[in-house]
Amino acid sequence: MTIKIYGPAASRAARALWIVHELDIPFEHVPMEMKELKGAEYLKVNPNGKVPTLVDGDFKLFESMAINLYLAAKHGKDGFYPASLEDQAICHQWSFWGMTEVEKSLLTVLIDMFMTAPDKRKPETVADALKALPRPFNVLNGALQGRDYLMGSQFTVADLNLASICSWARPIKFDFTPFPNVGTWLDRCLSRPAYKAARATK
Ligand SMILES: N[C@@H](CCC(=O)N[C@@H](CS)C(=O)NCC(=O)O)C(=O)O
CATH class of the missing domain: 1.20.1050.10 (Glutathione S-transferase Yfyf (Class Pi); Chain A, domain 2)
Structure with a gap:
């Protein structure tokens, strides 16, 4: 299933967008308007009402650094996420x-x-x-x-x-x-x- 990244590029979601391009993995980008972040639907995705959020199948993750470290560990090749x-x-x-x-x-x-x-x-x-x-x-x-x-x-x-x-x-x-x-x-x-x-x- 394709991962989803929530958040506009002009936000900390830029970090997650950078890493998916770097790792060359398919993704769906859900840009979101800032005013939508506190809506009931989005709060089910991220209870903080902030971006970025990653959704990978049933798995949901917030915090930009946690998202990037997870994606690097899961998809990193050739030392992008080190072995030791x-x-x-x-x-x-x-x-x-x-x-x-x-x-x-x-x-x-x-x-x-x-x-x-x-x-x-x-x-x-x-x-x-x-x-x-x-x-x-x-x-x-x-x-x-x-x-x-x-x-x-x-x-x-x-x-x-x-x-x-x-x-x-x-x-x-x-x-x-x-x-x-x-x-x-x-x-x-x-x-x-x-x-x-x-x-x-x-
Ligand atoms: N520490 C969080 C910060 C998330 C954050 O504050 N994102 C901002 C956009 S860059 C946001 O969603 N602001 C909306 C709000 O605070 O209502 C992370 O790095 O993911």
Whole structure:
């Protein structure tokens, strides 16, 4: 049975859309309007009323990183989801790290810049968010020293998950000059055809 991915491409569903293109698996995309998310029908699919959601037969899953790690484990080939427990754990590590250390700050700036009326913007909140980013980006810069991808020379689900979060740094024009390895790695990840295909989705 074809899997279903719920959520518009201009949301965290972009992450799930990227991975299904990357894995080249058939899928049905249910874009959803934001206003439909709290409707009774959709709440049966995802009680949070949020996107993305994955439906794979009778199996339902929410949380973008959990969805991507599940799809990678189920369909990943050629090391995209590594074989060893330790390497799998490192993929989980970077996925959780992106969510907890980077996502909120980037999203705060993104929302203020593009989704907030000029008179409602909060420059101080944005400044605080921007101040929080050098610390994690410094860590990531160190981890990428001398390697193309987080696990070495192989693009894995860790790169996809983390780059999908860090992609928000591009529209806000975050300056990666002090973190050159991060900037180059992000460009490398975001130049993949599967990312571009996901972006072209509704
Ligand atoms: N941690 C969740 C966050 C899900 C989330 O907040 N999604 C947003 C769209 S990007 C949403 O559905 N917002 C609608 C709402 O909060 O009502 C994940 O990564 O899947």
